[in-house]
Amino acid sequence: MKAPLLNGSHKCxxxxxxxxxxHDIWVMIKAFHRIHLWSPxxxxxYGIDEKEQGVGAKRHCRIKGLAxxxxxxxxxxxxxxxxxxxxxxxxxxxxxxxxxxxxxxDKLTRIxxxxxxxxxxxxxxxxxxxxxxxxxLEAIFPHTLRALSEKLIKQKLIRLLxxxxxxxxxxxxx
Numbered sequence: 001m002k003a004p005l006l007n008g009s010h011k012c013x014x015x016x017x018x019x020x021x022x023h024d025i026w027v028m029i030k031a032f033h034r035i036h037l038w039s040p041x042x043x044x045x046y047g048i049d050e051k052e053q054g055v056g057a058k059r060h061c062r063i064k065g066l067a068x069x070x071x072x073x074x075x076x077x078x079x080x081x082x083x084x085x086x087x088x089x090x091x092x093x094x095x096x097x098x099x100x101x102x103x104x105x106d107k108l109t110r111i112x113x114x115x116x117x118x119x120x121x122x123x124x125x126x127x128x129x130x131x132x133x134x135x136x137l138e139a140i141f142p143h144t145l146r147a148l149s150e151k152l153i154k155q156k157l158i159r160l161l162x163x164x165x166x167x168x169x170x171x172x173x174x
């Protein structure tokens with residue numbers, strides 16, 4: 001499986017390899033309307049419509065220090081990732097992003113996060129983008145992946161501890 005190609009003259013990209021199975025990561029990122037529960041960059045998010053997953057699902061997000069945006073899934077590959085478009089904000093337009101999971105082996109998965117966009121025409125827009133906005137966008141990506149990985153690892157450890165506890169309880173009763 002390959003991630004969809006995003007068109008745009010400007011791109012930001014980050015990836016992270018995690019010692020977790022693809023499924024464990026997918027469970028978290030497929031919850032499109034719930035990104036605010038683990039991402040410190042998204043301070044508020046909610047679904048715009050009833051559809052929570054798949055092509056056509058829409059959400060509204062408040063991105064700390066940047067903007068409020070509406071986003072809609074445009075591509076969905078169950079278990080691997082999705083792409084979505086975002087409403088314009090600040091000096092950028094034609095915004096597309098994707099989350100993609102690539103299994104490297106049975107227990108190692110690469111998470112790719114990509115953004116593509118156009119800068120709106122105008123001298124001020126180009127200068128603002130070059131001096132400030134691009135740096136903000138580039139800083140968000142690694143921070144977002146770190147937050148996701150911390151949440152996933154914590155959940156995986158908690159799940160394993162619970163399984164161990166249940167297993168010990170079952171042994172004690174037999």
